[in-house]
Amino acid sequence: MPIREFRMADYSSVIALWQDAGLELNPSDSFEGLQKKLERDPDLFLVAEEDGQILGALLAGYDGRRGWLYHMAVHPFGQGQGWGKRMMEELEARLRNKGCQKLNLLVEPSYSGAQDFFERLGYRRDELIFMEKWLGG
Ligand SMILES: CC(C)(COP(=O)(O)OP(=O)(O)OC[C@H]1O[C@@H](n2cnc3c(N)ncnc32)[C@H](O)[C@@H]1OP(=O)(O)O)[C@@H](O)C(=O)NCCC(=O)NCCS
Structure with missing residues (x-):
C-alpha cells in the first residue's frame, strides 16, 4: 500500500526526510512527542512508501472542529510526481469521514x-496574524 499510517519504526526515516526537504522541526517532533501524537489520531499521520522507502510524510490532527496540517513534505528526489497531491487527498478523505468540514x-x-x-x-x-506560546514542560 503506497500511502499508509506512520509507525514508530519509521521515526528516523521520517525525521531525515523532513530535514532533507527543509522543514523546520521543533521539540514536539521528538520520539516521545510523536509517540504522544499517535495516542490521539494515528490515522492522520501518513507516509508514502515506494519499494520500502519512505518518500513523503504528513502529520495532521483533528480536534473535533477543524483539521490542522502540521508537517508535510515529499523527499526532494520524489517531488513533482504527484505524491504530495495523493497524500493530501488521502488526508482530506479521512478528515471528511470523521465529519471534519475544514482543514487549516x-x-x-x-x-x-x-x-x-x-x-x-x-x-x-x-x-x-499567527500567535503562539510554548508552554514548556
Ligand atoms: C510542497 C510539496 C509537499 C509538494 O509535493 P509534490 O509531491 O512535489 O507535489 P505534487 O507532485 O503532488 O504536485 C501537485 C500539484 O502541485 C503543483 N506543484 C507542486 N509543487 C509546486 C511548486 N513548487 N510550484 C508550483 N506548483 C507546484 C504540481 O504542479 C501539481 O499540479 P497539477 O496537479 O496541476 O499537476 C513538496 O514540494 C515539498 O515537500 N516541499 C518542501 C517542503 C515544503 O515546502 N512543505 C510544505 C510545508 S508547509
Missing part, C-alpha cells in the same frame, strides 16, 4: 513552492 494549515514563508502547491489543491490564503 500554515506555510512558512521560506518554503518556496508550498503556497503554489496548496493553491493547486484548492487552498486559499487568509491574512491572519
Whole structure:
C-alpha cells in the first residue's frame, strides 16, 4: 500500500526526510512527542512508501472542529510526481469521514513552492496574524 499510517519504526526515516526537504522541526517532533501524537489520531499521520522507502510524510490532527496540517513534505528526489497531491487527498478523505468540514494549515514563508502547491489543491490564503506560546514542560 503506497500511502499508509506512520509507525514508530519509521521515526528516523521520517525525521531525515523532513530535514532533507527543509522543514523546520521543533521539540514536539521528538520520539516521545510523536509517540504522544499517535495516542490521539494515528490515522492522520501518513507516509508514502515506494519499494520500502519512505518518500513523503504528513502529520495532521483533528480536534473535533477543524483539521490542522502540521508537517508535510515529499523527499526532494520524489517531488513533482504527484505524491504530495495523493497524500493530501488521502488526508482530506479521512478528515471528511470523521465529519471534519475544514482543514487549516500554515506555510512558512521560506518554503518556496508550498503556497503554489496548496493553491493547486484548492487552498486559499487568509491574512491572519499567527500567535503562539510554548508552554514548556
Ligand atoms: C510542497 C510539496 C509537499 C509538494 O509535493 P509534490 O509531491 O512535489 O507535489 P505534487 O507532485 O503532488 O504536485 C501537485 C500539484 O502541485 C503543483 N506543484 C507542486 N509543487 C509546486 C511548486 N513548487 N510550484 C508550483 N506548483 C507546484 C504540481 O504542479 C501539481 O499540479 P497539477 O496537479 O496541476 O499537476 C513538496 O514540494 C515539498 O515537500 N516541499 C518542501 C517542503 C515544503 O515546502 N512543505 C510544505 C510545508 S508547509
